[in-house]
Amino acid sequence: MAQINFGGVVEDIVTREEFPLEKAREVLANETIAVIGYGVQGPGQALNMKDNGLNVIVGQRKGKTYDKAVADGWVPGETLFEIEEALEKGTIICYLLSDAAQIELWPTVKKYLTAGKSLYFSHGFGITYKEKTGIVPPADVDVFLAAPKGSGTSLRRLFVEGKGLNSSFAVYQDATGKAREKCIAMAIGVGSGYLFETDFYKEVTSDLTGERGTLMGAIQGIFAAQYEVLRENGHSPSEAFNETVEELTQSLMPLVAENGMDWMYANCSTTAQRGALDWWRPFKEATKPVFAQLYNSVKTQAEAERSITLNSQPDYRVKLEAELEELRESEMWRAGAAVRSLRPERN
Numbered sequence: 001m002a003q004i005n006f007g008g009v010v011e012d013i014v015t016r017e018e019f020p021l022e023k024a025r026e027v028l029a030n031e032t033i034a035v036i037g038y039g040v041q042g043p044g045q046a047l048n049m050k051d052n053g054l055n056v057i058v059g060q061r062k063g064k065t066y067d068k069a070v071a072d073g074w075v076p077g078e079t080l081f082e083i084e085e086a087l088e089k090g091t092i093i094c095y096l097l098s099d100a101a102q103i104e105l106w107p108t109v110k111k112y113l114t115a116g117k118s119l120y121f122s123h124g125f126g127i128t129y130k131e132k133t134g135i136v137p138p139a140d141v142d143v144f145l146a147a148p149k150g151s152g153t154s155l156r157r158l159f160v161e162g163k164g165l166n167s168s169f170a171v172y173q174d175a176t177g178k179a180r181e182k183c184i185a186m187a188i189g190v191g192s193g194y195l196f197e198t199d200f201y202k203e204v205t206s207d208l209t210g211e212r213g214t215l216m217g218a219i220q221g222i223f224a225a226q227y228e229v230l231r232e233n234g235h236s237p238s239e240a241f242n243e244t245v246e247e248l249t250q251s252l253m254p255l256v257a258e259n260g261m262d263w264m265y266a267n268c269s270t271t272a273q274r275g276a277l278d279w280w281r282p283f284k285e286a287t288k289p290v291f292a293q294l295y296n297s298v299k300t301q302a303e304a305e306r307s308i309t310l311n312s313q314p315d316y317r318v319k320l321e322a323e324l325e326e327l328r329e330s331e332m333w334r335a336g337a338a339v340r341s342l343r344p345e346r347n
């Protein structure tokens with residue numbers, strides 16, 4: 001482990017230097033890694049592990065995503081199977097169904113978790129909320145997680161570009177004495193950059209907060225609020241969208257990603273810097289109570305309850321799609337579609 005100072009707090013982290021891919025290959029040499037589910041994380045992790053020289057098979061029920069797996073190069077009967085067949089063949093079971101579907105399939109998965117096998121997650125959800133999910137692994141299997149901090153789509157894209165998303169890792173149950181080593185090897189194998197350690201509770205709590213907060217929920221909320229104020233004051237959709245979203249994603253966020261907030265500020269006008277330095281605190285004060293409310297809703301398991309209840313309904317996909325469509329069809333995002341189509345590189 002490398003000791004890295006994160007803003008004054010020293011943490012142990014694992015880099016690819018200390019745990020190179022060759023070591024991951026050694027640790028996993030005798031394992032058959034069965035990726036169960038081929039939604040968003042499934043393809044990213046399975047393809048990265050395959051390209052990293054690991055022994056990977058995919059288990060997916062027949063349908064559209066099964067066809068996608070075939071199109072991605074998985075071979076039926078050789079590296080692509082029905083879920084139960086993959087569960088039987090796999091020694092490390094990567095449980096990458098949606099969190100709600102994991103509850104439904106658990107009795108089936110459990111049957112195949114014989115002594116010495118490993119159960120791998122990319123989220124602390126199923127285990128942390130075991131009273132709600134019923135996911136209680138047998139005592140003689142290793143249970144661990146590696147959670148890439150980003151979409152499976154980005155995990156694959158960055159890997160192909162020779163880059164990597166960071167991931168957290170955690171061991172919940174070490175039956176063989178090798179769980180930690182296997183966990184880190186898997187986290188490296190799926191194409192992670194550096195790794196930081198956590199536990200299942202902290203992973204799910206921070207993850208649910210982040211995605212409901214700045215990563216997804218809050219960002220849409222703050223975009224919508226500014227866009228509406230601009231429109232209510234007579235600005236055109238293209239002007240409102242450009243000043244709210246397009247400039248952020250195309251120009252300013254890449255600068256933040258590259259070198260931090262002060263660097264982005266420093267590359268804007270002194271007029272902009274003056275205003276931003278004055279206004280960030282009022283925005284923080286206004287939103288902090290909402291973040292506190294959100295964290296509490298995660299902590300009391302209200303978020304988990306809601307997610308399980310709604311995502312377990314038979315028509316949840318249809319309802320989700322309707323809500324996504326509502327976003328897509330809002331004036332702001334329709335304006336966005338027009339703005340994107342005008343990017344010079346799209347011509």
Ligand SMILES: NC(=O)C1=CN([C@@H]2O[C@H](COP(=O)(O)OP(=O)(O)OC[C@H]3O[C@@H](n4cnc5c(N)ncnc54)[C@H](O)[C@@H]3O)[C@@H](O)[C@H]2O)C=CC1
Pocket residue numbers: 037038039040041042060061065095096097098099101104105122123125147148149150151152153
């Ligand atoms: N989406 C992402 O990029 C991220 C997901 N995660 C975690 O990774 C895990 C997998 O999530 P996603 O890839 O988003 O899953 P997903 O929602 O894309 O679904 C994965 C697969 O589950 C299958 N499935 C759904 N219901 C089923 C059922 N009843 N029986 C059999 N198969 C069924 C679907 O065919 C699909 O292939 C979750 O624990 C999630 O929290 C973690 C980090 C990011």
Ligand SMILES: CC(=O)[C@](C)(O)C(=O)O
Pocket residue numbers: 148149150151152207211215
């Ligand atoms: C992409 C990711 O890490 C999320 C937002 O937590 C998720 O998809 O659950």
Ligand SMILES: [Mg+2]
Pocket residue numbers: 207208211
């Ligand atoms: Mg998440």
Ligand SMILES: [Mg+2]
Pocket residue numbers: 148149150207211
């Ligand atoms: Mg996440």
